[in-house]
Amino acid sequence: MNVSDVMTRNVISVGPDDTVEQAVKTMLERRISGLLVVDKGGNLAGVVTEGDLLRRDEIGTETDRPWWLRLLVSPSRQAADFVRANGRYVKDIMTTDVLTVAHDAPLEDVVSTMEKNRIKRLPVTRDGRVVGIVSRADLLRALIGRVRDVAPTGGDDRSIRDAIMNTLSEKSWAPRTTVNVTVNRGVADIWGSITNENERAAIRVAVENTPGVTTIHDHLVYIEPYTGTVIESPDDTA
Template identity: 40%
Template sequence: MLAQTIMTTPVVTVDPAASIAAAVELMLSKKISCLPVLGTDGTLAGIISEGDFLRRGELGIQRTRAHWLEFLVGPGRIAEEYVRANGRRVEEVMTTDVVSAPPSASLAQIVELMARHDIKNVPIVERGKLFGIITRSDLLRALVRVLPKTGATTADDELIRRSVVAELQSQCWSGGDLLGVTVDNGAVELNGAIFDERQRKAAVVAAENVAGVKAIKDSLFCAEPFSMVLVS
């Protein structure tokens, strides 16, 4: 799945010269968490988000430091923080180094950008022009579309059994052939040995994700490591 298939478009944007008050009111009225900022030529100039309002002076929540720490931080950094806390225009507080992606980016690449940069929104840009935006809500909507619906898919018991076994054997945590699977009218029973209770939950999840599974019975038993004795 590509970025262009799930991105939100058209995008609600704001002008760099707009007031902070106007930007906040727009975000609240549209129920969105960020606003891409477009320059006069239509290219992406920056982005302003809820995080940019966490240290506003009006609320008395601007960053404060002891004087000796201010000396260590330096006047440039402190001046920048002052602008963010007291600026009146979008261009004064927006983030200009915007993390973006092209329409052809995969969802895996989008999620990696969000995780690496600790951001919630990724503008979709090509040749400097804004095509859309992907938020965490867009990812959730995409997830809902692909999650299997309960009872929506049917499969015969042997196909289900083979599918569950294949999934378990493909996972390094499963212990290979130590887990057994039986299926009766779509109801899966898991049996065999595990050595860590966390394997139990993982095995149930693996079975849940197989098409046609209607119910799961957990008959797994947890054995202490090295408690199994081999008899020659």
């Protein structure tokens, strides 16, 4: 298996010229801790995480060194800290030194990179452009499919998954950025979050109508839109 077999293709991102406020709202609304920063050409410009927003003037947490310590810190570093604490745009606070992985890289390379750098997710690129993101959770989902004792079928798992993802990407009702599917020997595992039970049913129908799918395991989590209450999926509570 390689990265394209397990990655999440629809990436939540912001642009370098988006405001810090826009980035914060997106993270809160999507319940995520970080965002890729992608320019208008689709190229990865950086990443912004919750950690980049801890030292902010608005909440009184800007780095405030004693006068004697300021003598030991270069003016360049102090200026950079000021920009990070007061900058209004994503480009002012984002981290630009970002590790990536190619879309056709083997999963072993992904695991090695994550372990070596102690990171949880990697942007996936093709010809320098962002085409997805792969996380530890995606790898665990692939693992579940591999260890399950299922008799092999004649289907091509990669083609089946591509067909499912393409179908969902064409549906206006489908939650494109919060749903992922893995396929192993015709068994489809559906992962992610939904905000209403009609989405669950529609996703299930779309998957089960895909040629080559023999069994479906629903791991979707329902998030009540008004209270944020998380309700476990049917398969996980059975």
